[in-house]
Amino acid sequence: MGEENPGPTDLGTAKALANPVRQRILCELRVMGEATSTSLAKRLGITTGGTSYNLRVLAEHGLVEEVPERARGRERWWRTARKDVRFARLREQDPEMRAATDELTRLWVAEDLETFAEFWAHRERLGEWADAVPFSRGTVRLAMEELGAFFEDYLALLNRYQRPDEDVPSDARTVLTRFIAFPDPREEVED
Structure with missing residues (x-):
């Protein structure tokens, strides 16, 4: 999604995202x-001043960018x-970074659950896209380094299918992808 092997996201970006x-x-x-901003x-039911301010904060952290070719006068x-966007490992985060990433994760998971529930409730009206829910529950046994490689392979696959808007087929839809992998907490582990 961006530069290859980026370093961890800084606290300012994490705080900007956790809003x-x-x-x-x-x-x-998206x-x-x-x-x-207008x-x-x-769409959001807030003031243009509020959207302008928050767009500037997001831009400061490289999360949004202006579209200069569409600017007209003061309209941006x-x-x-x-x-x-990647974060340092939990044990490498200071308390302030951990609080920001915890809040961000809470927001993202809540949004994902809400969006999936909305899809599920309205999928009948989506025609053939109602069946577009590739789903898999799997289990693999991995060492920590292998899990890192597994995740990088997933990101490479995701990036292979991302393309500029002008290259997207006319019948394409936005497909939300999520990846989650975590150790089974029921399994005893020696530290």
Whole structure:
């Protein structure tokens, strides 16, 4: 999604992301593609000053970018930026970074659950896309280094299917992808 093997995301970016309004702005931009602070304010039911401020914060951290070719006078257009966001391992995070990443994770999981519930409730009206839920529950036994390699392979696969808007087929839809892998907490582990 961005530069190869990026370093951990800094505290400022984590805090910028761990804000519910900014998460809503990013979500809307993913849906709309490009938008002004005014159009975002209308969709979100907040002031244009609020969206403008939060767009500037997101831009400071490379999470959104202006679309200069669409600017007209004082009207500024925005889109999400391709940025690989990764965090240091939990035990390497100081308490402030851990609080920010915990809040961000809470926001993301809540959004994912809400979005999936909405899909499930309305899937009948989606035609053939109602069946577009590739689902797999698997189990693998991995060493810590192998889990890291497994995740990098997943990201490489995801990146292989990402492309510029002009290369997306006309019948394509946005497909939300999520990856989660975690050790079975019921298994005894020696430290």
